[in-house]
Amino acid sequence: MxxxxxxxxxxxxxxxxxxxxxxxxxxxxxxxxxxxxxxxxxxxxxxxxxxxxxxxxxxxxxxxxxxxxxxxxxxxxxxxxxxxxxxxxxxxxxxxxxxxxxxxxxxxxxxxxxxxxxxxxxxxxxxxxxxxxxxxxxxxxxxxxxxxxxxxxxxxxxxxxxxxxxxxxxxxxxxxxxxxxxxxxxxxxxxxxxxxRSAQDTELLLLAAPDAAALDARIASLAACAAQLSRAELVDLACTLSAQADARLPARAALLASTPAALAAGLARLQAARARGETALSDPQAGVFLGIREATAAPPRVLLLFPGQAAPVRSTGGAWARRYPEVARLYEQAEVPAGDPASTAIAQPAIVTASLAALAVLERAGLRAVRAIGHSLGELLALHWAGAFDAACLLRLACARGRVMAEAAPGAMASLACTAAEAATRIAGSGARIAARNGPQQTVIAGSEAQVTRALAQAGGGVRLPVGHAFHTPAMAVAAAGFAQALAAEAARGALQPTVCGYASTVRGRLCPAGTAATTLLLDQLSTPVDWQGALAEALDGIDLAIEAGPGALLGGLVRAQSAVPVLSIDAAGASLAPLLGALGAAWAAGCRLDARALDADREARPFPADWHADFLVNPCEAAAPESAG
Known part of the structure; x- marks a missing residue:
């Protein structure tokens, strides 16, 4: 016109x-x-x-x-x-x-x-x-x-x-x-x-029913139409299911799907599992989760894992900030510094910010953990989770800790594939020290460059770590003095409080009860070994599911080396939401009482009709009667 x-x-x-x-x-x-x-x-x-x-x-x-x-x-x-x-x-x-x-x-x-x-x-x-x-x-x-x-x-x-x-x-x-x-x-x-912010690279579809038969019927109903959906309708379906999911019902399933074809494949996998009589299935790679429990069963007990310096360093919130406004606000307020990711002054605020993003989204989803543990830098996050200080104080402490550690004398670290006792024997006399007990067959040593070189020669080799300091050894004494000033400033403003619940301390190598003071732990942590193995053993007692609430997936491997407890890493602030949604799917199928409605409440989607069927337009050229021969 x-x-x-x-x-x-x-x-x-x-x-x-x-x-x-x-x-x-x-x-x-x-x-x-x-x-x-x-x-x-x-x-x-x-x-x-x-x-x-x-x-x-x-x-x-x-x-x-x-x-x-x-x-x-x-x-x-x-x-x-x-x-x-x-x-x-x-x-x-x-x-x-x-x-x-x-x-x-x-x-x-x-x-x-x-x-x-x-x-x-x-x-x-x-x-x-x-x-x-x-x-x-x-x-x-x-x-x-x-x-x-x-x-x-x-x-x-x-x-x-x-x-x-x-x-x-x-x-x-x-x-x-x-x-x-x-x-x-x-x-x-x-x-x-x-x-x-409604767009996601993958969708989480949650199902809940009062019993196995009702769940089977729902799976069959979706399987009949899944392959015919458009991608937009896949979003509509996911949001509709989230709104309908009842966390009180005991028969559950969850699927991750980025395409209708992936949804159809996941539903077929669930149907095959149910045909074999299975009542539990957890396959994070395929994005398929199933859990049929007794209606009176208690919710699963969840452990949160917070990573340390070795986690990926991200200055932005990635796909998380694009999808979740609380994460975008967090990164705007945190003002994560840019620079060399190998520097503790850059890495530590970034890793802490990503882990705070994880806590924010898990809070949105209604996931409640009963215990937390942190590796090295992650001890600060575990203490924050336990109520020792708020997020603003945590970020200030992470910046101060990263800065004073970056100013420490140069050093080196390496990982040995052996127990801590074996490592102590192999490196005896080299001057290097044990810096972390990471697992039954993983021990980290640290010292000056010369000391670590001698230790590796005596031990018959090992894997050098990409760091420039001897963390968790007496070489951090100067850094501890600088960090003490930051802690004193936080105490003076009333920002430090005793913990309000217990957590597993990798400084002490055991569970610490409510009422624990943070200051001494955080100062000791800089110059004493990380006892991840000991703390994790106590942290996992009675746990049904562990979730790595930070960037990367390093701690998941350490847990699997020590326990059969299922563990999922959500890769906070990463380029994809799939790890996060997969962990939530596993938690849902395991029986966690998630706030499913909150997951998609701020997205634009149309209600997906229960009687949905595909409508196709007829091509008039194809519908025309064929011309008669002759």
Whole structure:
């Protein structure tokens, strides 16, 4: 419709088509797209619009995801835009959301960009985990977005849409908002934020029933339709199931699925397990969990594990911050320092912040632990969990601890595959000391570079650790003195309190009761060995499930080396939500009384109807009667 006619009828345009053009790839055709043809279409459309493609903040690409087509399209866009100063243009393709709709693909892209112009939002680039090398550096003038953004401050609301057809036909449209005035400085509205944070890389589907027969029937009902769902309907189903999940019911199952096909496979796995009479199943790799318990059974007892310096160092909240607003706020407030991740001054605040993110999301999910244990730096987190100090104090202590440890004398550490007693014998006389008892066959030693070199030679080898200091030895005495000042400052402001519940201390190698004071433990910890093995043995007593509540998965391996208790690592602040959702799925199937509704309460989804069935449109060409012969 013409803009003037629309306004005369009282209709508000979503966007205006300012220019359009059609070009051809010539002999390129379907299987060999050409940069020149696509570039001609782009340049002609923007010339007709009276603007330059360099003025656009967003481009909706044809984007079929092919090894030939995508690089050609990116080169055509980059060369048409020329040398661009300022913010690079965002690119995306709706095919990553709904697939290739063939003849309707261009219309779908047009609708997407018109909505982006109306809302003043640059949409995230769906499904692009590894950007093409052509995006590297500022030269391309193009970028992919992990998150949606407000339209750039001061930029005109202009975007372009490309659509390429069979036979080498190239079409490009230059669009503007109905009001093309430059965008004012803006932030995303709460509604827009809610839509943007609804996306997850995988879905957790929770089932609960009063008995095994009812659970079997629910699994069968879902299995009958799972493969026919769209990805959007998979989200709708997951959110609907979360809202319906009743934590009081004893027959449960949980599945992780990133696609309808994965859901169908998981349901088939559950059906096979039930056909064999199984009442319990936990397969984190496949994302399939089953637990049928007595209605009177007590909830499982959960242990939280907090990692130390060896955990991954992340300065941002990753997929967690994009999905959970409490994690995004945490990272904004924590101001995690950037720099060399090997430095304790950088690593320790980052690891603590990620573990706080884990606690925040587990709190949202309603998961309650009965005990906690932390390795090295993780002792601070275990004390925080036990009520010795709040999150703000914890972050200040992590920063202070990391800073004073970074200033300590240089040193080295190594891991030996033997017991602590054997290690003591092997390194005797080298000057190196035992720094951590990590398990039955894992002992860490530390000392000066020369001392550790001698110790490894005497021990017949070992694995050097990527650290530059001799942690948990007397070499940390100077650091302990500096940390004592930080603890004294926290005590003076009343931030340190006795613990309100028991926890397992790797400083003492045992359970510490409620009422434990933190100061002496934290000072002793810097220069005495970590007794993870001893503390873990007591921490695991009576535990049904252990969850590593921090970045990485190192502690899970240490638990498996010492116990048969199931353990899952949630890899806090990582690039995927799958480890977190898998742990929650395992906890649900084990009988934990999670707040399932809270998991998806802040997501945008449609109710999934109980009587859902697939509807397909009939292609009139295929429905036509065949012509008679002759």
């Amino acid at each position: 013409r803009a003037a006619d629309a306004r005369a009828q009282g209709l508000r345009p979503y966007a205006l088509i300012r220019g359009w053009a059609v070009a051809s790839d010539g002999s390129g055709g379907l299987t060999r797209p050409e940069v020149a043809g696509q570039r001609r279409a782009i340049e002609r459309a923007w010339q007709r619009a009276g603007r330059s493609p360099a003025d656009a903040a967003l481009f909706e690409c044809h984007g079929t995801g092919t090894a030939v087509g995508d690089p050609v399209e990116l080169q055509a866009l980059a060369t048409a835009r020329g040398a661009v100063t300022g913010t690079a243009a965002a690119v995306g393709s709706i095919k990553a959301n709904i697939g290739h709709t063939k003849a309707a693909a261009g219309a779908a892209g047009l609708i997407k960009t018109a909505l982006a112009l109306r809302e003043g939002v640059l949409p995230p680039t769906t499904g692009c985990r590894t950007p093409h090398p052509l995006f590297a550096g500022a030269a391309s003038g193009l970028r992919v977005l992990a998150d949606g953004e407000p339209w750039p401050d001061g930029a005109s609301r202009l975007d372009g849409v490309s659509g390429f057809g069979f036979g080498g036909i190239d079409v490009h449209l230059a669009l503007s908002a109905a009001d093309e005035a430059p965008a004012a400085a803006a932030t995303l509205s709460e509604t827009q934020r809610r839509w943007l």
